[in-house]
Amino acid sequence: MSFLDFSFADFSLFRLLSNTIDILLVWFVIYKLIMIVKGTKAVQLVKGIFVILLVKIxxxxxxxxxxxxxxxxxxxxGFLAIAIIFQPELRRALEQLGRGRFFSRSGHQEEEEQEKLIEAIAKAVDYMAKRRIGALISLERxxxxxxxxxxxIQLHSKISSELLINIFIPNTPLHDGAVILQKNQVAAAACYLPLSESPFISKELxxxxxxxxxxxxxxxxxxxVVSEETGSVSVTKNGELHRELKSDQFKEMLTKELLSQSAKQTSSARWNWRGKKNG
Incomplete structure (x- = not known):
């Protein structure tokens, strides 16, 4: 076999490897973009683009x-209109890229953020419960x-116990409604949540x-939920209501739910990166 045959084989192998890496990187970037727009109004934009492309075809x-x-x-x-309408979302994505946060963070960093979040929520809930300040806080998962x-009212503010307390102070513009926490931010306040129509809910609630x-x-x-009448703390998840939790019980439940979820996501990301599912 001649030298040219070896060179051609090496070149073909290099091209195959290069194309494979190229495809994997494109899919990774697409995945990260999907994670950024997930749960936002940009999802509807993506659906609209697909409809327009389908009509064009x-x-x-x-x-x-x-x-x-x-x-x-x-x-x-349309792309010019998208850049104008979604300027805040694009700016946040570029800021994350500049800070090196566009790609996955380590499990240790996520765990630290979750611990700070738990501490801020627990402190705020304990303060409001003692003073019977009604509150409704929902954590997106x-x-x-x-x-x-x-x-x-969209806020996109860093979570702190002081901010959560101030939002629910009676007779303030944002106190009526729910606060929604998204990742490490107070996404919005005074939000409307759907009321349960279950006939098994106690009439006193x-x-x-x-x-x-x-x-x-x-x-x-x-x-x-922090009750305005009694100051009791309740937590709902998966359609279940856990009522009248003490301070340590509430913090323990929050820690179990949030830290276990963070660990699952980190573990899942590692397995997916290695391309393994079982064993």
Whole structure:
């Protein structure tokens, strides 16, 4: 076998390896973009783009010239409109890229963030419970809560116990409704949550408890209720209501749910990266 044959084989192997890495990187970037827009109004935008592309393909196949021209104009100017309408989302994505947060963080960093989140929530809930300040706090998990965030006043603020307490102080503009926490941010306040229509709910429970149960029936969120009448703390998840939790019980439940979820996500990310599923 000649030298040229070896060179050709090496070149083909290099091209195959290069193309494989190229495809894997493209899929990884697409996956990260999906994770960024998941649970936000940008999801509806993506669906709209797919519909426009489908209509464009159909119009080309059946030679619908006027409709095809309209779709071309939409696609031509649509990207400019997207850049203007979704400027805040694009800016946040670029900020994450600049900070090196676009790619996955270590499990240790996520665990530290979850611990800070638990501490801030526990401190705020304990303060409000002692003073009988009514509160409704919902933590987004896997199921996106973008539709409910849009019903309130969007904040996108860093979570702190002081901010949560101030939001629920009576007779303030944001105290009526739910606060939705998204990752490490207060996404929005004064949000409307769906009320549970279960006939098994105790008549003594008010609107906050019904809303907490309602959102737990349609999402996998964890929702915290502080009763304005008694100061008792309740937690809902998966359609279940855990009532009158003491301070240590509440913190223990929150720690178990959030830290175990964080560990599962980290473990899943590692297994997926290695390309393994079982054993």
């Amino acid at each position: 159909i119009s080309d196949q059946f030679h619908l010239q006027t409709l095809g021209w309209m779709m071309e104009q939409v696609l031509l100017w 896997e199921t996106g809560m973008g539709d409910y965030i849009e019903t309130g 008010g609107t906050r408890h019904r809303a907490a149960l309602g959102i737990s029936e349609v999402t996998d969120s964890i929702t915290i």
